[in-house]
Amino acid sequence: MKSKSLWRPLGLCGLLLFGFNSTIAQNPLIMDQFTADPSARVFEGRVYVYPSHDIPCGKGQGMIGFCMADYHVFSSENLTDWTDHGVIVSQNKVDWVDSTSYSMWAPDCIEKNGTYYFYFPARSRDKAFGRGSAIGVATADKPFGPFTPEPKPIEGVSGIDPNPFIDRDGQAYLYWAGFGGLLMARLKDNMKELDEKPQKVGELPPKFKEGPYLFERKGIYYFTFPHVENKTERLVYCTGDNPRGPFKYGGVIMDESPTGCWTNHHSIIAYKGQWYLFYHHNDLSPHFDKNRSIRADSLFFNEDGTIQKVIPTWRGAGATPADRRIQIDRYSALSEIGASVAFLDTLHRQEGWKTVLDAKDAWIRYNSVDFGHGKWKSVRVNASGAGGIVEIRLDQTDGPVLARVQIPESPDWTVVESKLPERPSGIRNLIVSAGDAGPVEMDWISFE
Numbered sequence: 001m002k003s004k005s006l007w008r009p010l011g012l013c014g015l016l017l018f019g020f021n022s023t024i025a026q027n028p029l030i031m032d033q034f035t036a037d038p039s040a041r042v043f044e045g046r047v048y049v050y051p052s053h054d055i056p057c058g059k060g061q062g063m064i065g066f067c068m069a070d071y072h073v074f075s076s077e078n079l080t081d082w083t084d085h086g087v088i089v090s091q092n093k094v095d096w097v098d099s100t101s102y103s104m105w106a107p108d109c110i111e112k113n114g115t116y117y118f119y120f121p122a123r124s125r126d127k128a129f130g131r132g133s134a135i136g137v138a139t140a141d142k143p144f145g146p147f148t149p150e151p152k153p154i155e156g157v158s159g160i161d162p163n164p165f166i167d168r169d170g171q172a173y174l175y176w177a178g179f180g181g182l183l184m185a186r187l188k189d190n191m192k193e194l195d196e197k198p199q200k201v202g203e204l205p206p207k208f209k210e211g212p213y214l215f216e217r218k219g220i221y222y223f224t225f226p227h228v229e230n231k232t233e234r235l236v237y238c239t240g241d242n243p244r245g246p247f248k249y250g251g252v253i254m255d256e257s258p259t260g261c262w263t264n265h266h267s268i269i270a271y272k273g274q275w276y277l278f279y280h281h282n283d284l285s286p287h288f289d290k291n292r293s294i295r296a297d298s299l300f301f302n303e304d305g306t307i308q309k310v311i312p313t314w315r316g317a318g319a320t321p322a323d324r325r326i327q328i329d330r331y332s333a334l335s336e337i338g339a340s341v342a343f344l345d346t347l348h349r350q351e352g353w354k355t356v357l358d359a360k361d362a363w364i365r366y367n368s369v370d371f372g373h374g375k376w377k378s379v380r381v382n383a384s385g386a387g388g389i390v391e392i393r394l395d396q397t398d399g400p401v402l403a404r405v406q407i408p409e410s411p412d413w414t415v416v417e418s419k420l421p422e423r424p425s426g427i428r429n430l431i432v433s434a435g436d437a438g439p440v441e442m443d444w445i446s447f448e
Contacts, residue, residue: 026330027316028283028293029082030074031350036292037106037161037211037265038278043116043143047271048075049278050088050109050118054291057102063123065290067102071120073109073144079271079296079318085144089120094136094149097122103133106211106265109143110164110191112172116140117191118147119162119174135162135176137192156194159183161265164191165214165243173243175201175223177210182225184212184244203246204238205229211265214243217275220305223247226264232256233264235279237307253299254279254310261289268299275299276317277310284349319370319427325382325444328366328432329353338362338434344443355432357390358439363397367429371447374425380417382443383407389435392445394428402430407440417448 029035034054041048050073057067070090076082089107091099101123109118117137124134134153140146159178164187166172172187174194182204186195201212201223208228215222221240226233234256238247254264254277266279277299285291296317300308314330329341329352338359344351355364379392379402387409393399405418434440 026320026327027295027297027312027314028281029296029316030084030294031284031352032084033072034284034291035072035074035294036263036280038267038280038294038296039106039108039163039213040267040269040276040278040296041109041111041143042269042271043111046075046077046143047079047269048073048109048143049294050107051280051294052104052106055102056291061100062102066105067290068104069102071104071107071118075144076318079276080320088140088145088147089118089138089149091122094122094138095151096124096126096134096136096153098125105133106161108163108213108267110166110172111143112166112191114141115191116143116147117164119164121160121162121176124153132158132179133160134158135160135174150192154192154194156185156198161211163212163214167243168216171243173214175212175214177212182209182212199244201245201247203248205236205249208233213267215268216243217270217301218305221245221247222250222268222307224253224266224268226266228256230256232260232262235264235266235277235310239305250306252309253277253307254312257281259286261292263289263292275301279312281312315367319368320366322369322371322376322424322447325446326366326369326430327352327444328364328430328442329355330366331355331364332367332429334364335362335433338438339364352443355442356385356439357432357434357442358437360434360437362438363431363433365397365429365431368427369430370427371424372426374423376420376423376447378417378419378448379403379405380415380446380448381405381407382413382415382445383440384410384413385440386438388438388440390440390442391433391435393431393433394424395431396429397431397433399431404435413443420447 035051037052039050103123107120121133136153138147138149159176161177163175182201183198188195211226224237235253240247261282280292282289283293339362392403
């Protein structure tokens with residue numbers, strides 16, 4: 001099998017990407033709104049993601065095509081079921097923010113001594129900042145809020161993309177993108193004031209950089225950021241032996257998007273023994289890269305501490321319960337011929353995508369379906385098209401046949417149910433293939 005990734009040319013209707021219910025961990029993670037710049041954190045045994053919130057711009061709104069009026073926070077315990085905790089900070093409820101600017105760009109959050117500190121940039125009403133952004137702080141006693149913004153932004157900080165970091169000795173730092181490059185400074189114990197003048201983070205690759213994110217692993221400090229070497233942002237990293245640097249260039253975490261999404265913005269966390277990269281792409285808006293969607297994929301290190309390049313997947317992270325509507329268009333791999341993906345409705349992309357099999361033996365693979373203890377009796381397939389046989393196999397293209405489903409000829413979506421000759425258990429991979437020429441279109445499958 002030859003694995004497929006997001007970063008490849010796609011036919012049919014532009015960027016033909018993922019689709020599913022917004023609570024299931026397939027890329028993109030969120031389907032009912034545009035999200036970008038995901039800052040992921042592990043708090044109280046859950047993953048919390050603090051993204052920015054893209055909205056369509058009205059006349060005269062926003063800056064350089066971006067419109068962001070508020071922030072939501074999303075959380076998950078298993079990286080499969082995500083909860084939207086709603087708006088936590090809004091431009092209309094922060095004293096110092098110009099509430100007409102729609103400039104609430106990439107945020108971040110960190111916990112210290114039971115208090116959660118949410119850092120966010122926005123255009124200030126104070127003319128001292130000109131048309132640039134200030135960075136403010138809001139606090140809460142729970143990671144999902146309610147958050148109370150400070151009445152003034154952090155003094156001495158002008159820029160975007162705040163990234164707080166607390167070292168093992170308890171010292172806190174703030175990193176951000178400002179005039180002249182990427183900057184940093186120690187924070188005071190109150191986490192709301194600088195403890196020194198801002199300093200430029202030196203010895204970084206030339207050309208445009210933004211979105212700093214620092215993390216530590218096994219004594220190595222990884223200073224990561226989006227970097228434009230050619231035309232669009234790729235994600236890169238540098239390493240050092242302390243939070244202040246100097247940092248030595250390490251390599252590329254994720255290549256730039258060949259489909260033309262100019263930005264990328266990320267965070268990297270460890271959760272339950274696995275590292276993950278959170279990032280964004282314009283999945284739901286393939287022709288306009290200012291409306292983006294957050295994503296997540298597993299990240300791995302080599303023995304020497306270098307980072308293996310992450311290839312974006314459509315499958316995402318986490319195991320999908322067998323009784324969910326499994327969106328097989330978020331595939332792990334598919335056949336070279338006869339398998340493709342398209343939007344269900346190009347005018348309403350949030351409804352997701354469909355799989356199209358239009359050649360005999362064409363197949364699509366979906367990894368990590370959790371069958372639990374084997375209670376399953378039947379499979380349901382939501383399909384349309386010319387009709388024919390669809391085979392569902394376990395683990396490999398020539399693996400055991402779990403079901404043969406007769407799809408009726410119909411232009412409309414029809415749910416077809418078929419009994420299972422055996423009851424699978426544990427976490428298995430699924431291969432769905434066409435038993436004849438088709439075409440057959442499938443929205444989802446599910447087990448009962």
